Amino acid sequence: MLLITRDLPPDVMARARREHQTRELHLQTPLTPQILLDKLDGVDAILCNPRDKFDAPLIAALPASIRVIATLSVGLEHIDLTAAAAHGIEIRNTPDVLTNATAEIALMLMLMAARRAGEGERLLRAGQWKGFAPSFMLGRNVAGKALGIFGMGRIGRALAHMARGLDMTIHYHNRNRLPPELEAGAIYHADDSSFLPAIDFLSINAPGGAATQGWLNAERLAQLKPGAIVVNTGRGSAVDDEALIAALQSGHVAAAGLDVFNNEPALHPGYLSLENAVLLPHIGSATVETRNAMGFLALDGVNEVLNQV
Numbered sequence: 001m002l003l004i005t006r007d008l009p010p011d012v013m014a015r016a017r018r019e020h021q022t023r024e025l026h027l028q029t030p031l032t033p034q035i036l037l038d039k040l041d042g043v044d045a046i047l048c049n050p051r052d053k054f055d056a057p058l059i060a061a062l063p064a065s066i067r068v069i070a071t072l073s074v075g076l077e078h079i080d081l082t083a084a085a086a087h088g089i090e091i092r093n094t095p096d097v098l099t100n101a102t103a104e105i106a107l108m109l110m111l112m113a114a115r116r117a118g119e120g121e122r123l124l125r126a127g128q129w130k131g132f133a134p135s136f137m138l139g140r141n142v143a144g145k146a147l148g149i150f151g152m153g154r155i156g157r158a159l160a161h162m163a164r165g166l167d168m169t170i171h172y173h174n175r176n177r178l179p180p181e182l183e184a185g186a187i188y189h190a191d192d193s194s195f196l197p198a199i200d201f202l203s204i205n206a207p208g209g210a211a212t213q214g215w216l217n218a219e220r221l222a223q224l225k226p227g228a229i230v231v232n233t234g235r236g237s238a239v240d241d242e243a244l245i246a247a248l249q250s251g252h253v254a255a256a257g258l259d260v261f262n263n264e265p266a267l268h269p270g271y272l273s274l275e276n277a278v279l280l281p282h283i284g285s286a287t288v289e290t291r292n293a294m295g296f297l298a299l300d301g302v303n304e305v306l307n308q309v
């Protein structure tokens with residue numbers, strides 16, 4: 001039996017019900033051991049998502065019948081992989097299929113932040129637009145600027161491809177330099193100290209977890225050019241919120257576009273009053289096509305494990 005923690009797109013639910021007996025929790029709140037543990041009778045697979053935290057104590061409490069946890073995400077930081085391996089539970093995720101959708105959101109946030117789109121729309125809806133004026137709501141050009149990508153994985157590279165259409169120069173910072181065919185002319189920086197001062201736009205596309213925790217802190221923000229624009233579609237944990245809010249307040253960072261936050265959905269309240277912050281509710285992969293593809297891939301992962309003898 002397949003336990004599904006939260007509602008999935010209709011086509012994915014339909015396929016799950018066709019292929020499995022399902023137990024559906026329809027959760028709207030965080031997953032807790034109290035909610036989960038008495039619902040696992042006869043369950044051998046769990047289909048979850050980044051909001052469902054499977055830490056070591058919860059994994060240790062799962063019955064031996066659980067053979068696979070599939071998550072509707074590429075990110076895996078909500079699952080303790082070591083604990084899962086120790087309990088013989090296989091983990092499946094959904095890489096590749098959300099690459100373009102997430103890169104699109106990063107590009108959109110760059111454009112919205114630079115062109116003050118959120119601010120303009122709020123003003124118009126509030127009935128405060130007085131008409132065209134030459135000095136009204138001036139933003140910054142995106143075309144021709146230097147884009148710095150922190151985390152040049154699949155999504156970072158898809159964003160680079162899109163940004164080349166805007167004649168942007170691509171810089172990137174990664175643990176390791178990419179081979180030339182993946183780099184596609186992008187300029188590699190081994191160090192933050194050469195990367196950050198070289199760029200006009202910073203896009204965080206790195207995964208969450210200990211290696212990137214609090215990466216964009218006050219010290220690194222200070223190394224950005226005055227007036228730089230910051231976009232994050234990776235994980236909120238890569239940003240020190242207090243430091244970014246201070247940089248947005250001072251104008252050192254001209255604008256930010258954020259789709260992911262620490263402590264989602266309870267983001268730092270300091271962002272809410274900042275006109276120069278474009279804030280989205282973690283919708284990087286939220287298209288019908290992409291969420292269907294993620295759901296189908298997660299189900300493929302479940303089936304692959306359950307079909308192993």
Ligand code: DGY
Nearest residue numbers: 072073074075284285
């Ligand atoms: C992921 O896949 O990790 C995203 O954050 C959810 O779209």
